[in-house]
Amino acid sequence: MSPSTKTVRILPVRIELAPPVPEIVDVGAAFQVRLAIEATFAAGLSGAPFTVREEDSGAAVLVGRLPEVTRISADSFEYDPRHGPVDLRDRAVLTLRAPSEIGSFRWRVELPEYPFGNVVYAAASVSLHFETKEHVLSLAVWDNPSPVSSRGWFGVKVGAKCSAGCDLADEPIEIVDAEGAVVGCGELGIVPWSGTECLHWTMIDVLAPAGEGLRRWSARIGAGFGRAHHGRQAGASFSCVVTKPPECLLTIEVVDKDKNAPVADIVVRSGPYRSVTDREGKAFMRVPRGTFRLAVLGDNIEAPSQTIEIDEDKRVTIAARVLPERDPYERYWRT
Amino acid sequence: MLSRRRFLRGTAAGLGGAVAAGSLAAPAVADDGREAISWDVETDIVVIGAGASGLPASIAARDEGAEVIVVEHHFDIGGIAIMSGGNIAIGGGNRLQVAVGQNDSPDQVFARITRPVEERFADRALVRRYVDEQVATFDFLEANGVNFDRHGTAVANEGSPGVTSATQVRPHEWPVRVAVLSHDQGRNGSGIVRPLELSARNKGVQFLLSHTVTEIHREQPFAGRVTGVRVEEVDRWFQPVHRVLNIRARKGIIICSGGHGHNVAFRTMFDPRLTEEYQWHGQHTAVANGVPSIAAIRIGAALGSTGNETQDGTGNAPDKGRWGVQDNYVRGAQTPESATFFRHRATGLTAAFGDVLLVKENGLRFWDETDNSEDGYFAHALEPTGVPGKLLGGGPVWAIFDAETVARRGYGTSYPDVDRAGGYFFSGETLEELAGQLHYNQYQLRPMPGDVLRETVERFNSFVDTGTDADFGRTNLQHKIQTPPFYAAWSTPVLHDSYTGLRATPECQVVDMTGRPIPGLYVAGESLGGIKQHGLGRCIATGRIAGRECVRAS
Ligand SMILES: Cc1cc2nc3c(=O)[nH]c(=O)nc-3n(C[C@H](O)[C@H](O)[C@H](O)COP(=O)(O)OP(=O)(O)OC[C@H]3O[C@@H](n4cnc5c(N)ncnc54)[C@H](O)[C@@H]3O)c2cc1C
Numbered sequence: 001m002s003p004s005t006k007t008v009r010i011l012p013v014r015i016e017l018a019p020p021v022p023e024i025v026d027v028g029a030a031f032q033v034r035l036a037i038e039a040t041f042a043a044g045l046s047g048a049p050f051t052v053r054e055e056d057s058g059a060a061v062l063v064g065r066l067p068e069v070t071r072i073s074a075d076s077f078e079y080d081p082r083h084g085p086v087d088l089r090d091r092a093v094l095t096l097r098a099p100s101e102i103g104s105f106r107w108r109v110e111l112p113e114y115p116f117g118n119v120v121y122a123a124a125s126v127s128l129h130f131e132t133k134e135h136v137l138s139l140a141v142w143d144n145p146s147p148v149s150s151r152g153w154f155g156v157k158v159g160a161k162c163s164a165g166c167d168l169a170d171e172p173i174e175i176v177d178a179e180g181a182v183v184g185c186g187e188l189g190i191v192p193w194s195g196t197e198c199l200h201w202t203m204i205d206v207l208a209p210a211g212e213g214l215r216r217w218s219a220r221i222g223a224g225f226g227r228a229h230h231g232r233q234a235g236a237s238f239s240c241v242v243t244k245p246p247e248c249l250l251t252i253e254v255v256d257k258d259k260n261a262p263v264a265d266i267v268v269r270s271g272p273y274r275s276v277t278d279r280e281g282k283a284f285m286r287v288p289r290g291t292f293r294l295a296v297l298g299d300n301i302e303a304p305s306q307t308i309e310i311d312e313d314k315r316v317t318i319a320a321r322v323l324p325e326r327d328p329y330e331r332y333w334r335t
Numbered sequence: 336m337l338s339r340r341r342f343l344r345g346t347a348a349g350l351g352g353a354v355a356a357g358s359l360a361a362p363a364v365a366d367d368g369r370e371a372i373s374w375d376v377e378t379d380i381v382v383i384g385a386g387a388s389g390l391p392a393s394i395a396a397r398d399e400g401a402e403v404i405v406v407e408h409h410f411d412i413g414g415i416a417i418m419s420g421g422n423i424a425i426g427g428g429n430r431l432q433v434a435v436g437q438n439d440s441p442d443q444v445f446a447r448i449t450r451p452v453e454e455r456f457a458d459r460a461l462v463r464r465y466v467d468e469q470v471a472t473f474d475f476l477e478a479n480g481v482n483f484d485r486h487g488t489a490v491a492n493e494g495s496p497g498v499t500s501a502t503q504v505r506p507h508e509w510p511v512r513v514a515v516l517s518h519d520q521g522r523n524g525s526g527i528v529r530p531l532e533l534s535a536r537n538k539g540v541q542f543l544l545s546h547t548v549t550e551i552h553r554e555q556p557f558a559g560r561v562t563g564v565r566v567e568e569v570d571r572w573f574q575p576v577h578r579v580l581n582i583r584a585r586k587g588i589i590i591c592s593g594g595h596g597h598n599v600a601f602r603t604m605f606d607p608r609l610t611e612e613y614q615w616h617g618q619h620t621a622v623a624n625g626v627p628s629i630a631a632i633r634i635g636a637a638l639g640s641t642g643n644e645t646q647d648g649t650g651n652a653p654d655k656g657r658w659g660v661q662d663n664y665v666r667g668a669q670t671p672e673s674a675t676f677f678r679h680r681a682t683g684l685t686a687a688f689g690d691v692l693l694v695k696e697n698g699l700r701f702w703d704e705t706d707n708s709e710d711g712y713f714a715h716a717l718e719p720t721g722v723p724g725k726l727l728g729g730g731p732v733w734a735i736f737d738a739e740t741v742a743r744r745g746y747g748t749s750y751p752d753v754d755r756a757g758g759y760f761f762s763g764e765t766l767e768e769l770a771g772q773l774h775y776n777q778y779q780l781r782p783m784p785g786d787v788l789r790e791t792v793e794r795f796n797s798f799v800d801t802g803t804d805a806d807f808g809r810t811n812l813q814h815k816i817q818t819p820p821f822y823a824a825w826s827t828p829v830l831h832d833s834y835t836g837l838r839a840t841p842e843c844q845v846v847d848m849t850g851r852p853i854p855g856l857y858v859a860g861e862s863l864g865g866i867k868q869h870g871l872g873r874c875i876a877t878g879r880i881a882g883r884e885c886v887r888a889s
């Protein structure tokens with residue numbers, strides 16, 4: 001056989017989109033497409049060229065090379081044949097950027113014929129249809145104390161996040177009361193909140209109203225926010241109980257009545273006031289004069305709630321019964 | 336189909352030498368002209384399933400002199416019994432009870448598990464035989480190597496209303512770590528199944544692992560003896576690998592394949608609310624799809640005491656479960672050192688219902704999270720939420736909590752503690768972001784609206800402020816859910832125990848729809864209907880009865 005008649009081995013290639021399939025993506029933002037690949041020795045396609053085209057016009061959107069093609073782990077959910085196809089077990093993850101206008105898009109990811117050593121991977125392609133949408137902003141409010149004193153200042157943390165992960169540093173935040181009046185404002189900081197990737201946050205002081213009772217505020221993106229494609233107004237609300245300013249120190253001591261020993265780390269509550277007992281079984285609360293219902297909360301503790309009258313500093317001892325660490329599933333016998 | 340010779344070559348190690356070539360009979364010829372079955376292998380007794388009932392059945396049959404093959408779906412023996420706590424409700428005045436001075440008798444046991452209300456649907460004849468053989472069952476376990484822990488003898492739930500009390504004995508855990516599936520939490524069931532496996536193998540019982548029984552052959556569609564089983568080989572994911580065998584059973588077949596709780600069609604015959612989102616305890620360890628029971632029904636078998644299945648009480652109802660893992664049964668936690676961890680994918684978190692709020696797929700709370708009642712919490716968890724076309728089943732329940740809960744409880748939020756890849760645990764930097772991901776879970780049929788989840792949490796937080804849950808009256812309101820990041824963990828009720836199975840005589844012989852016993856067909860364990868008692872006691876005892884009686888009757 002002469003070298004010129006040597007036959008080339010063509011390896012068939014099939015590609016599909018692996019979940020999660022992007023159907024709606026943030027306008028102008030990067031998004032990932034996971035290609036599921038079936039081919040003999042699919043790893044050989046690592047570094048193979050690909051083109052992403054508009055399906056209708058044929059215009060190229062992106063030309064690049066595949067990242068490493070890896071086999072999904074046999075211990076993963078995706079591998080589990082009870083949840084999906086048993087072929088198509090190799091993956092390549094492409095990072096694409098969505099167009100910067102809102103609309104529907106029909107793209108196609110194409111792998112042209114690819115010679116590799118003495119074989120040729122056949123051409124393959126898969127279509128990718130998606131829509132772009134405005135970025136969605138969402139808020140969180142935390143560390144708000146309750147209760148707070150009427151006409152007293154208190155602080156809350158407010159964080160905002162863009163669904164596309166935009167850096168929201170310096171963007172304005174407002175706190176609005178139930179009547180719609182802006183009662184506090186701030187700007188998001190540079191460093192995201194711990195444990196998050198892009199929740200930018202700030203601390204805002206709020207003046208509590210006069211009067212007493214449960215009050216509600218909401219946080220929103222401030223008026224000065226002017227980025228394109230961030231249409232949706234984000235909001236979050238938070239509440240606290242407003243009370244008269246405290247006048248007396250209430251010291252509550254929780255004692256295990258069987259062992260006559262202090263009980264630590266127990267939440268005690270008197271009316272809207274909450275506190276946690278320390279190592280000596282003591283919890284402290286500054287409260288106004290008045291009548292309160294005192295209760296101990298917890299899964300493993302039992303004490304009758306009592307009503308107390310406070311007109312000066314006061315110490316109250318609660319004799320509680322500490323139950324053995326309760327099995328949250330004790331409905332059944334030992335199994 | 337596999338040739339006889341290939342089968343022998345392929346499985347010689349698994350089946351040992353006892354399947355001698357000479358014992359292979361000629362292909363069976365049905366006299367009514369139906370397609371004859373060509374038997375690939377032949378034995379006296381086929382036991383279906385190598386769990387709490389199958390192992391004693393195989394030993395008891397072998398003790399009567401029969402040749403026994405146990406066909407087991409999983410690549411290991413043990414069934415869900417190997418994950419169990421090993422607390423066996425076998426009393427009646429056994430040696431250990433006498434040793435610790437516990438007063439008990441068969442009559443007392445009988446009275447405890449045939450109460451006029453709680454066990455009103457129990458089949459008294461079966462229960463009587465079961466309690467009369469409890470002491471002998473205990474002796475049988477000891478004689479076959481089960482090493483009981485003197486300190487494990489206890490009376491469980493004495494005087495708890497609504498829950499069956501029982502005297503329980505417990506073996507020591509099996510000392511070989513790799514052979515224990517669930518570690519570090521007193522999963523002493525290994526101390527039952529491993530000694531029984533050893534004893535069975537020593538006595539010459541053969542095990543055909545990674546094979547599943549799909550059909551039971553009978554001489555006539557609804558008449559005559561049962562003649563054998565059709566089995567298929569399966570892989571470690573329980574998927575068929577398309578190799579089929581027919582095993583002839585000269586003396587009988589004993590169905591010990593556990594419950595049917597993982598089969599949605601089967602379980603919804605009794606309670607139509609138990610739709611696909613509800614997982615079944617031990618589903619990643621052993622199958623409980625009722626296929627052998629269905630095979631028996633196809634040749635005429637009846638179900639027994641079906642009222643037991645849905646009756647409130649000792650826990651055939653759902654359980655609140657662990658968090659963040661698919662098979663979320665409370666005692667079923669597995670760690671990566673388990674040989675079946677690849678199917679479980681995560682250990683899951685120990686739930687702390689007083690620290691969280693629970694929402695359904697629509698983002699709304701539905702009940703006091705700390706409640707546990709059948710007609711309260713569970714009835715409402717199982718109520719549909721208005722997913723179009725879904726009129727049964729409550730959909731997923733998600734535990735929603737925050738960074739402070741995680742810190743307070745010391746929860747892990749990634750592999751191997753929780754199953755993010757499978758869609759049973761999510762986190763988000765805001766509640767909207769969290770809600771937006773939940774539909775990656777296969778049972779979350781529509782996206783959860785983020786604003787609804789946020790409003791639910793905000794409302795709950797105001798209840799924590801005031802100390803009053805205006806919606807569901809929960810009193811344990813300690814912590815707000817507010818500090819990012821936020822978490823959602825699968826907290827959907829999980830099912831356990833099948834209390835209905837095939838109808839049988841007190842000898843555990845399967846009865847047909849006309850009330851007549853089916854020659855050669857026996858049943859034990861959770862595949863058997865009639866005894867309303869949780870767990871191992873009835874499974875081991877009826878396994879032993881079925882094994883013995885099946886040989887004696889032949
Ligand atoms: C985590 C956990 C803890 C528990 N703790 C306790 C406890 O402490 N005390 C107690 O009393 N009970 C306990 N139980 C319940 C107890 O383990 C079960 O009731 C008992 O194991 C049921 O026995 P069985 O023989 O019917 O089923 P299993 O023990 O499950 O055995 C059935 C076997 O049949 C196999 N099989 C199924 N279908 C087929 C087929 N078509 N072909 C071949 N093989 C098949 C299965 O793979 C399985 O190995 C516990 C259960 C769990 C999951």
Ligand SMILES: [Zn+2]
Nearest residue numbers: 135162164166
């Ligand atoms: Zn953005």
